[in-house]
Amino acid sequence: MLVPLPFPGPLDYLAPEPLEPGELVSIPLGKREVVGCVWDKTSTVPSDFAAPPGREIALERLRPVGAKLDVRPLPHSLRRFVDWVAAYTLTPPGLVLAMATRIHLKDAPKPTLGWVRTEAPEGDLRMTPPRRSVLNVASEIPMSTADLSSKSGASSAVIRGLAAAGLLREALIPLIAPFATPDPGYGAPVLSEEQAEAAAHLCRPVRESRFEVTLLEGVTGSGKTEVYLEAVAACLDEGRQVLVLLPEIALSAQWTDRFIRRFGAAPAVWHSDLGQKLRRETWAAISDGSARVLVGARSALFLPFNDLGLVVVDEEHESAFKQEEGVMYHGRDMAVVRARLADAPAILVSATPSLETLANVETGRYRHELLTSRHGGAAMPDVELVDMRHDPPERGLFLSPVLCEAIETTLRAQEQAMLFLNRRGYAPLTLCRACGHRMQCPNCSAWLVEHRARGILTCHHCGHTERLPNSCPECHAENSLVPIGPGIERITEEAKMRFPDAKILVMASDTLGSPAATAEAVRRISDGEVNLIIGTQIVAKGWHFPNLTLVGVVDADLGLGGGDLRAAERTVQLLHQVAGRAGRAERPGRVLLQSYVGEHPVMTALVSNDFQAFMDQESAQRRPGFWPPYGRLAALIISAPDGAKADALAREIALAAPECEGVQVLGPAPAPLAVLRGRHRRRLLLRTVRGIAVQPLLRKWLADIRPAGGARVDVDIDPISFL
Structure with a gap:
């Protein structure tokens, strides 16, 4: 019996009547009743990272099972998936099960x-x-x-x-199904020859109910969504269910509109902003098969699909698919596993694929479909570099004269312009001009970000917030605190000053608190109610604004600093996606990148529109050192209430590190965010050549480690963030 708690495996109970795997029951645990799932006796995970079997328990020690819950059993493919994710991430399987059942076991919809x-x-x-x-x-x-x-x-x-x-x-x-059945023949599009050929290849494994992974790569605006929706239509024809994953729930509004135009009905939607009642209804509809298509965030992978026939991961390169806390998993990679366990094809979609996915294409593990031109004859935008060393802005401002002139020309032509800066708030740092004191979070080793509109300083890591003081807390000098650097609020302030007649809309997580708010912002842009959009990375997420012809990137160098393995890759992906918002209809587009390092390979790739050349160069740099995707990484994050305990545990773990050919352990070292939410953090990094599985090494390495005094060790397989 598997319970949604951090036990190392299933617990044994005595069943007064025969029970089938997957059935959900009430069981006693200590002095309380919990929900458990009847689990399979046979392991369904690969032997190279499976945990050893547990020991048998005598019958007389077993407690009896309680009543069965009035819900459908969890399907076999989901139970196998729970086991697989738990073994791969070295997570207690009960915690993975909790993601599939946590809020949906009680109060199921009843007539x-x-x-x-x-x-x-x-x-x-x-x-x-x-x-x-x-x-x-x-x-x-x-x-x-x-x-x-x-x-x-x-x-x-x-x-x-x-x-x-x-x-x-x-x-x-009688219960009425909350989701209408999409009609695969409702609004079939007219595809170009290139699109139709790609769609035919995507539909073939769907109709054959065969696992296969395909990368659907296409330039921004090439109609990738319309192409993979043909595979969705094929899956509906076969009577099976479809899962579409999006990296951000903000994307769901415009995506859902496109889906309705194609199929005449809305899909089921799954994300954290859903109310409890709708979440229960959706969970039940997925379980009984009445919800045929679901679009959702990464957590939708753990829904109990009755008959999953297709998995789509849109914007597969997005780091938002990585779960960084609790069960640490990558939604893209686990989506491929989910599809394989369901004998269903998986489609990974991107204009800027991750190096991991491209490596799988190179080795033949994934198919590759490429769309080379924009749909409807639209041309790719011209990308130009604004060298801030030669065309600097006025003192205290951040928009160069070149960019300002381009915005003015665009607005005069009754077209829309966009300014992009991937930094929330007014300024990332506030310091005292008298003594140099910097406003820092008391819980984290991070600067407090000024949000001037609300008059506060806040930490974007732990959420600590305090009022913006009138005097320096260190030297008490009055009115001495000054903002350093721009955030999106500061750029908005400058834009209002420079373009007083512009109709401005700000798109950031601070201003768009829900999918409904995002949908309203998209409507205002599409209807021409605004002509200057200022946004953070949310504006890069696949939007289609036909009248948007100019994109200005305020700080194209942001994200290139530090020692992050994927910094350059992520920057080129993000800026390429942002640039792709321009000129998606009949009017040509223009992109201006403000940069102080125009010779950087990222800038060269963007200006030349040669994404593949950049990725080839990135690949050549990673291969010799066996960095992912040509090697394996696992991070050990040690945290404790004070630095001495964190250091002691980190040294103990380092002394027990494995020593064998093809394996290297780096660290321990303080994490870049050495203090987070009041906990002191140290990191070790395990690196192996591609053919060595890291799970057995980690399991053996950590077997005798017993953290004490509030210390903790978290394991992150295939880390994305190195903070």
Whole structure:
């Protein structure tokens, strides 16, 4: 019996009646009742990273199972997936199970009681107008008390009186499926020859119910979504379910509109902003198969699909697919596993594929479909470099004269412009001009970010917030605190000063708090209510704005610093996606990159529009040192309430590090964020050649480590962030 708690494996219980794997039951655990899932006896994970089997328990020590829950059993493919993710990430399987069941096991939707009219005679009951109105409205189709009262105008007391007289009787109101069935033939698009050929290749494994992974790569605006929706249509024709993963829930509004235009019905949606009732309904509809297509965030991988026939990962290169806390997994990689366990094809979609995916294409593990031109004859935008050493902005400002002139020209032409800066708030650093004191988070080794509109300083790592003081807390000098560097609020302030007639919209997580707010922002842009969009990375997420012809990147160098393995790759992907918002219709697009290092390979690749050459260069740099994807990495993050305990545990772990050919251990060293949420952090990095599985090494390495005094060791297989 697997319970959604951090036990190393299933627990043994005594079943008073036969139970099938996947059934959900109530079981005693200590002095409380918890929900457990009847688990499979046979392991379903690869032997190279599976944990050793547990020991047998004597029958007389077993406690009995309680009642079965009135929900469908978890399907076999999901149980195998839970085992696989747990073994791969070195996570207790119960914690993985919790992601599949945590809020959905109780209060499953049930039929409710309503009223139908009987054939009983009215007898001596006096027929008042309210009673007659109820009987006229009631029929053989059950109606709730509220509906019957609303349609008849009578009170609930009148309805109960008619029921007592035998003229109405209770009946179950059948559950109505909350999701309409999409029609694969509803709005079939006219595809170009190149698109139609790619769509045919994507549909073939869907119709054959065969696992295969395909990279669908295409330049921005090439119609990748329309192409993979043909594979979705093929899966609907086969009567199977579809899972589409998006990196950000903000994308769901525009994606859903496109889906409705293609299939005539909305898909089911899954993300953290859904209410509890809708989450339960969606979970149940996925389980019974009535929800045929679901679009969601990475957590949708753990839904109990009745018959999964296709998995799509849109914008597969996005780091947002990586879960950084709790169960640390990469949604893209686990989506491929989920598809394989369901005998379903997987489609990875991107204009700027990750090096990991390109390496799998190179070795033949993944198919590759390429769309080389924009749909409808639109041209790729011209990308130009603004050398800030030669064309600097005015003192205290951040927009160069070249960019300002381009914006003015665009606005005069009744077209839309976009300014991009991947930094929230007003300024990333606030310091005292008198003594040099820097405003720092008390819980983290990070600077506090000024949010001037709200008059606060906040930490973007732990959420600590304090009022912006009038004097320096160190030297007490009055009005001495000054902002250093630009955030998106500061760029908005400058834009309002420079372009007073512009209709400005800010798109950032601070201003768009929900998918509904994002949808409204997209509508305003599409309807031409705004002509200057200022945004963080949310504006790079696949939007289609036909009248947007100019994109200005305020700080193209942001993200290139530090020792992050993937810094250059992520920067070129992000800026390429941002640039791709320009000129997606008949009007040509222009992109201006403000940079102080125009000779950097990232800038060269963007200006020449040669993404492949950059990735080839990146690949050549990583191969010799066996850096991913040509080797394996696992990070050990040691944290403790104080630095001495963190150092002691890190040294203990380092002394026990494995020593063998093809394996290297780096560290321990303080993490770049050495203090996070009040915990002191140290890191070690295990690196191996590609053919060595890191899970057995880690399991053996950490077997005798016993953190104490509040210390903790977290393991991150295939880390993305090195903070």
